[in-house]
Amino acid sequence: MNKSIFLFAFITIILSSCAEKKSREVYNGTAKEAIINNILTRRSIREYTDQPVPNKLIDSIMKCAIYAPSANNNQSWELRIIKNKQLLDKVNDHFLTYAKTKKLSGHAALANVPGSGFHSFYKAPVLLVLAHDKTNPYSLLDAGLITENILLSAHALGLGTCPLGSLVTIFTNPDNQDIIKPLNFSDNFEPCLTIALGYPNENPLPKERFSDKVKYVE
Template identity: 40%
Template sequence: MREDEKTISRSSFLGSLGTLGLLGSLPFLASACKEPKAKPTIYDGNSEDSIIDNILTRRSIRKYTDQDIPQEVLDTILKCGIFAPSAVNSQPWELRVIQNPKIIAEISKRHTDYLRIEKKEIKDPENHSINYHAPVLIIIAKAIKGTGTLPTLLDCGLLLQNIMLAAHANNLGSCPLGGIVPFLNLDNNSDLLHLFNIPSDYEIAITLALGYPDENPQAPIRYTDKVKYIR
């Protein structure tokens, strides 16, 4: 990050984006991107094999290339996301797909300042990235009250899982980012939520890093003894 980006004021930052600063980063509105170099995975088995393999091989990725994601791929992934089930089909979510590097850099800078105030560890303060330098940051907001007492947070979790599995099916990596959620919901970051056009009766539920992976982590141990059959 350049020094002038580190010291830019909030008002200057928001003003520099202009009216279309956000809209250009939303799904279905961005211009076409370069074709990816990654080759698609081809399965010899049936659709059941491919679905199960997709679930079992997805990993959280914390290292990404700078390769752009084609718009049609993003559209497919987001379509899979909003086809997730929700209680009485309430769809109590709002999604924002942030591709503008200035916005991501601003959030990262604010998060660095927040961690310093809270006296929390920052592994690389000069290169801190809230989404591991992925080219895309997806923000999922949930209705605060929902429809009555419906489990809106669970609905957003189902949406998130659809997005991550669809991303993996398209040879993309992802990583859910829950640690920055309380920070983004702070009152002094309301200007960002306003910039993202998130309604006042919504709050951030979860965020997600998305991009082409630059690592291939192995699966950690899964504890099968946590599954019990009651017959």
């Protein structure tokens, strides 16, 4: 008798759990204007304090990152967080060595200017390295989507960021195993972007935006 009751209860629980449907999550916050304001006030930060960034804040940013959309939900990217000072110094040293052999443009051009105080990722205390799956044709799109989540969530938490493409070269050079090996990316994954992260030490003005690039198709 007891076995029959137990079996009936067990089957009832299983059936009820199978019948449960996940409800669609819809944003119902009261601070919708704050979200828009966050997007419009985000700036690329090129000057940071030396204040360490707590892992708790980084974890919050990473949670927002992995909630980014991706093609077929493949999440065809991997992220590495570098806080180790010695490894960060090696990254900058490698870029300075690389810059000596190249004619670079933009901020990177200062790498060969004596006294410029150039630093490849603006002395940020954290460097994020984003890699994409080379076998997935949509992985670079996925990488772009996750990047924006990182930039906006960091800004919301009072942190600054700057996406940097110039460092990708040194992370994809097989001669630089001293900075590549510690990242331990999975097979077929290749770095495609780096992001400086830290507390801002500047408040840059907004740069010009070109609204004429957006047009309605009638």
